[in-house]
Amino acid sequence: MFLKNKNDKVFCIGRNKTGTTSLEKVLKEFGFKMGNQSEGEMLIAAYREHDWDKIVKFCKSAETFQDVPFSWPYTWLFLYKTYPNAKFILTIRNEEDWYRSITSFHSKLFAGGKRVPVKEDLINANYRYPGFIWDANRAVWKTPEDDIYNKELFIANYRRHNEDILHFFKDKPNFICLDVSKKGSYKLLADFLQKEALHEEFPHLNKTNND
Template identity: 40%
Template structure:
């Protein structure tokens, strides 16, 4: 019988946290703050290949759904005590990186980007269409409200984040402007601290070398694993 059937979810989380806490205590935190569909899953895999303890994504998603819009960032700070590297929501959404920077001085931040905002928009709409749209179409507001990822209706956070309407939840101009403003805000925030921020396009030939140079480590790998390509 699977251990997942024997040990309740919350207990598994506590056991994992107890195992990880001493392993990451005192170690520098690394936050991957690029928007979703900029290579964050590939970045996560690269860190795991190098032996880093990466935060449990599903648990972060649960916390995000419950606390992000309420501004309860203290919940995310507590979550970060049990791993060294973090990606996806809530770390890929506005304001979280500022809280993490204050809570964990000396951390490093990686902003992953696509070749263009339009490429990012096309990727995220295709991906969400596969997940929640009818026959792969861009999801409607009703699709998002009825989707059961994490919790029923959690994908509707797309609308809440971007400020789009139910009539056009993936309004192209709104999402592209949001993506551009988010990236520029991060670059501006770290403009006097270049050693703390790496802006990284994973498709560039020297991207992996930039990655390990930024971390100050050596690696037997020469390229990123490619995950969730859309």
């Protein structure tokens, strides 16, 4: 097994809706212990206050982590400072597809699938705690309150996240960038993690919600 030292970790640092559900399934199949997603999401206050120590402390609870706050900007930088030998996985997809996926997903969850959510929808959404989704939006996107899903700003945020990571990890052997929809990406991941491939390609989940 790849993880030989308690300080070795695998961090999934791609933004939400880039195939992270499929990636999580594969990592579990490989035998990795995943961090508790609900507990990770409750670190939103630590993220907002730049209390990286709380997030790093949470990393002691498992081997592999994905989703919030690991998918958010700059978390990866502080994880690398603490775990420079960890494996980092960036998942990506076409920007237009990503934006369409995240707005469609949020529309179904928070606005009855009828429109892109507005501020009041997120404030009233009862996920984790009432207002959690609004807090998350403010912590990460910082878009105008009367245009919270501003396409230009969302895509710029997404692009900057990926570009920062790709630049930082360039030529580092403990990093891989994957588009899970591309042929051969599953085998690349298996090789990267030194695991025996169990499938030919990624098993795609959440087809309706596009991961």
